[in-house]
Amino acid sequence: MTGTVLVTGATGTVGRHVVGALADRPGDVRVGVRDPEAAQSTLPDAADADVVEFDFEKPETWGPAVAGVDGLFLVRPPTVGDGDVAAFAEAADRAGVAHIAYLSTLGAEKNVLVPHHRIEKRVVATDAAHTLLRASFFMQNLLEVHRTDVVEHDEIFVPAGDGKTSFVDARDLGEIAAIVLTESGHENRAYDLTGPEALDYHEVASVFSDVLERSITYPRPSVLEFGARMRRRGTGLGFIVLMCGIYTTARLGLAGRVTGDSQRILGRRPRDMRAFVDAYADEFRADSETTTVS
Known part of the structure; x- marks a missing residue:
């Protein structure tokens, strides 16, 4: 089209x-x-x-x-x-x-x-x-929502327990949307779009540590601990509730499904977490400017 x-x-x-x-x-x-x-x-x-x-x-x-x-x-x-x-x-x-x-x-x-x-x-x-x-859950949320925790505390601070998430890169979603809107064969279809792997947040922290060359931990906060920190930061209650709902899905083991739809549409392997952190590494440095949520 x-x-x-x-x-x-x-x-x-x-x-x-x-x-x-x-x-x-x-x-x-x-x-x-x-x-x-x-x-x-x-x-x-x-x-x-x-x-x-x-x-x-x-x-x-x-x-x-x-x-x-x-x-x-x-x-x-x-x-x-x-x-x-x-x-x-x-x-x-x-x-x-x-x-x-x-x-x-x-x-x-x-x-x-x-x-x-x-x-x-x-x-x-x-x-x-x-x-x-x-x-699935955008990798970019780790930058746009949780960058402060990485920069100031060397932490991935989300209440997701030990659940896995099939993170997807927003750059891949942008390319997929462009493909389905400009090429035929995607009409009246539904696609489940994930990255190539499901990771828990201990594994995410490990990837961050390797790429950033400093120790990033996942303290596995409770919902209450997460909400309290976000409130101290001035985050609105409605947004906190939304985020807690998203992470509860992961905590319950419901966010880890990996599909092949992204790869089939892109014609290549979708980006993984390491590729994401590599691309945005400078923005996770302590001396970079704060990124705001779009």
Whole structure:
């Protein structure tokens, strides 16, 4: 498929990599953001893209954003309700968007409690072709959420017990999204996207230690210890509850499933944890600037 692809969440953890991957493929890229002027400076890969104002909570921005669009990368920002995201998908379908790739989460089809479950059902119910990208835990969360613990305490401080997680690199997800939206054969499919291995956080800490050449430990904090540290840091209660829920999934042994979908779509082995830490090693040094969550 060629044509114009609209990327929502383009300044986020995965969206920025979707923009970069699409820039290297045939077709045009449109970037929908709340602040187009700011996006021009924060998204170097959007230099040749059509950057337009878009806000899930402002329906008046929807029509201009999807005008003439063939494909849509749809992502739910954490602060936006599932109803707004699903309503936009339905509006995009009515406007003639032919293919919607939705970034969901692993297991969403069975977990009726997560907003992704409800969004998936409404995306599938549209007349547009769909591709559901059910992703495992992003490696980049270790940078964007937990960098301070690595830099200041030499710790991976998450309440995941001894459970394993099939971490996936957001850069691979960006490439996968670009492939499914620009090549045929991915319509009306659902993919479970993981990295090549499942690691517990003792193993993650070991990889960090090897690459950074200093001892990084995993103290295996409880949920209460994790929440207390995050609150002292000024983190909002809602976000803490969200993170505790995610890590409880790992603690219960429900986050370690590894699939071959990423490799089949990419045509290569997906990046592993060592490749991730190698790529971002400088940002885990004590003298680098603090990274903020997108």
